[in-house]
Amino acid sequence: MPITLGPIIGHTTDTSAKIWIRGAKGPNHNSREFCYGAFDLYEGAKLVASQFCFLKDYYDFTGVALFDQLKANTAYRVECGLVYKRDADAPQTGVPVAGPVIADIRKATATFKTDRGSNDTRLDFVFGSCRYLYWDNLFQNDAEKGDKTFRSIVNLHRRRPLDLFLAVGDQVYADPLNKLYEYKNFDALCEIYRKSFQLPNIAELMRTVPTYMILDDHEIRNDWSKDQMRSEADSGFYAMRMRAYASYQHLHNPNTPNGQFWYSFAKGPFAFFVMDTRTLRINDANAVGGKTLLGREQLNAFFDWLHQNRAAPVKFVVSSVPFFPDPKPNKGGDDKWAGFNDERSMILEFIRVEGINDVVFLSGDVHNSSFARMRCYQDQQFLLTSLVSSPFYWPYPHESPSDFYGGRTLEFMQWTDGSRRSRDRVEYRYDGEGFIGDEAFMAVSVDIGKGKPWCSAEIFDRKGQPFPAYAGPFFF
Template identity: 35%
Template sequence: MLKPTVGPILGHTTTHHARIFLRGDLQNNALVFAGIRYRRRGEESWSKGAFAKLEPMRDMSDVIALNDLAADTDYEYQAGWFSPMNPAHTVDSVQELPLQWPRPIHRLRTRSSEANRPRAYIVGSCRYLRMTAGVPSMPHLGDRIFASISRLAEQAKLPISALLMTGDQIYVDDLNIIAPDREFKEILQKYRAAFSQPHIAKLMASLPTYMILDDHEIEDNWPANKHKTDEHLYRNATKAYELYQASHSPAHTLSANGQLNKQLDKYWYPFTDGDIEWFVTDSRTRRNLSATDRRILDTDQEQALCDWLIHSQARVKFVVTSVMFYPDRKRLGDDAWQAFPEQRLRLLETIRTHRIKNVVFISGDVHGSLCSRLTHSEDPDFEVHTIVSSPLCNSKLLPYAKASTFILNQPLARTAAGDYRHELTGRVISQDNFAHLVVEGDRIEVNYHDRDGKLLQSSSIKLR
C-alpha cells in the first residue's frame, strides 16, 4: 500500500463515529482502493480494514466512516491506497488480501459523552497559498502557522476538540487578473497542494476538522461579482469543494449500513460536542440579491437556524458564518451581513424575544481578528458576542483590517423596541493569527496567537 497523496483528513467525529478523507491516484486504468485500519491506543492487534473504491470522477478520493467506536478513547489508525493485480476485486474481497500498510500511524480521539466537561477549539480562516503554473509559490509561508497550531494542540492541558476552518481555505482566484483558474483540473490542483503541505497535513490527520466555504473558494465577492460566463466556474468550484471540504463534514448523512450518503443537498450543518453546539452556516452559495427579498441565508436555512436557536438545550451555541455578522465595515461592507440588515435583525430579534443565552457568532473573512459584545438599549437580558479570526496566512497584496476599518461609534440597528449597540472587548489584531477557544466553567476564553504560536491577546466572555 502507498501513503495517501492527500490526507488522511480526520473530519466529523462523535463519541462513536469518525470520518476520514484520503486520496490515492490513477494506476493505468486499473482498480484502485483506499483503506483504513485502526486500534485502541496501547493495543497490538489492528481492526479489519475498511475500504473504498476510488473513482476518477471523485479525483481518486473518498471518505471512510469508522463506526462503533468507544467514547472518550484514543485510537491509532493507518491509511493508504493500492491497486490489486486481479481486476475482479471488490471492496469486500480486498479485505482478505495480505496488505503491507504504510508505516505512518495517526491518532484520533473520540468525543466525550460527559456533557459539561471543558472543551477547546481552534478557529481560523483565510489561508493564502499562491499557485504559479500549478506549483505552490513559497508554500512554507502558508503552512508555517499550522506547525504552531500543532504544538499548541500537543502541549495544551485541555485537549482540542476540533479545528474550525471558516472560509477561504484555498484561493481559486489568486491570479484572477493575470490567469484565472476556472477549470476543474486547475481547482483540484489547488486543493491537493493546499491540503498536502506537511504541517497542515499532520494537523488535520489527528484533529477533527470542520470546514465551510467563503467567496475565494469560487471567486472574490461571490455572487455579487458573478458574470454570465461564470456558471462553468461555479460548477467546477463547488464540485471541488464538495470533494475536499464538504465530503467529511456532517452535511452528509449516514446511510443504514453506516457509510456516508454521497448525495448532498446543502452545505450548512449543525454538530454537537457535549453541552456545546455548533451551527455552521452557508452564507455564500444560498444568497438572494434581489431587491425584494435580500437574503444571505436561504429561507430553509434561516428557519433551521432559528429553530435550532430556540429549541437547542446547549449551554453554549456557536454560529459560524464565514462573513462577519457584526461590526460593520466603513467600506466594502456589501459582502457581509451589513448588506442584509433585515435578515440580521430577524435573527437578533429571535434571540432577544426568546431570551436565548450564550450565543456566539464565529467568523473570518476580513483579514483581522477581534471580539465584540452586542447589547440592547432597552433589554438588559440580551447579550450576543462575536469572535472573528482571520487570516491564517495573508497575501502581501491584501491589507489587514484595523480598528479604523469598522463602524464602532453608532448602533448596529435601531428599532422601535430599542437600539442594538456593540463594543470591542479587545484590540483588533492586524497580523496572521489563529484563535484558541476554551469553554470552561462560567466563561469562554479567547486566546489569539501569531503564526509562531506567541500569545497576542486574551479576551473573556462570561457565560450566563
C-alpha cells in the same frame, strides 16, 4: 500503494469518526480497474475494524471511511492505503470487512481521540480563516510562510489537546489575483488544494485533530453570490468550483443532503451551527425571493437549531463573514452581514424574543481579528458575542482598526414582547476590541464544570505568541 494525500480526521463524535484520503488514477484505469481506499482501525495493538471506500475520479479520487460503534474518549490509530480492483473483484465499501486490509509498508497513519460524551464539561478548539497560496517560487514562498501558523497550532495541541479545528473560509484562493487570474479547470483547482493540504504542518494538524471546514468567497470567486451566475458558462464554472470544494473540504464534514453545504454538530453538550453564507446568497433585491444571505431554508433551519439547542451551555454559530463588527462600506461592509440588515434583524429578534442565551458567532474573512459584545437597550438580558480570526496567512497589506466600526448602534423595528403583540424601535449596540491586522489564529476554551460557562478566547500570531497589543484572554 500509498495514498497521495491525507489522512484527514473529519467529523468525530463519541462513537464515530470520518477519515478522508486521496488516491490516484491507476495504470489500468481505462480498462476499468478502479481505485479504492483501504483502512484498518486500531485501539492500541488491537485491530478494531477494517473498511474500503471507493475513490471516484469525479471527486479527484478523494473519499471517506466512516467508522462507528467506537468507544468514547478513546485513542485510535488508523492506517490507510490503496488497492486497485476491477469490477468483478471490487470490495464491499462503506461496511465492515474482515481485516487487516493494509499490507503495504508505505501505509499512511493518523491518530485521533473520540469525543468525551454529552456529560463533558470542557471544550478547547482553534479556528481561523484565509490561507493564501500563490507566490510559490524562488522570490516568494507562500507555502513555507503560510504553513508556519499551523505549526504553532500543532504545538498548542501538544501542550493543550484540542477537541477540534475549524477552518471558516478561504482555505484556498481559486482566484489568487482576483479577475486577473483564476484557476480555469477542475484539475488546476484540485492541484492548489493538494499543494495547500500536503504542507507538513497543516497535514500534521488535520491527521491528529478533528477538522471541520466551510467555504467563503475565494473558494469560488471574490465577493461571490448567486447573482454572478448569469449564463450557462457561469453555472458550469460554479459547479466545477463546488465539486472541488466538496471533494477536499465538505466530504469530511458531517453528512448533509446533496447540494447542501451548511451543517450542525455537537461536541459533548456544546452545539455548533455552520452557516453557508455564499452559495445561497442573493445580492439583487429584485431577484425572486429577494435579497438574502442564507436563503429561506437555511434561515429556518437555523431558527429551529437555536430552538432545539436553547439549553446547550454554549451555542457556537460559524459565519464565514462577520455578523459583527461591521467593516466600513468602502472596506467591503456590504459583502458582510451589514449588507443584509433585514436578515440580521430577524436573527437578532429571534434570539432576543425567544430568550436564547450564550450564543457566540465565529467568523473570519476580513484579514483582521477582533472580539466584540452586543447588547440591547430594551432588554438587559440580551447578549451576543463575536469572535473574528483572520488570516492564517496573507502576503498583502492587512485591514487596520480604522477600517471597521469599532462600536455601533443598530436600530430595527421588531417585536418588543414575547407574546408578539407589539412592535417598536429596538436598539442594539456592539463594542469591539482587538482589531489586530496580522497573521493569527484564535484558541477558544469553555468550562462548565462549576455551572455557569467560563469562556475565554486568545489570539495568537503566526509563531504562536500573544500579541503585545492584546496579550490577555478575552472572557465572554
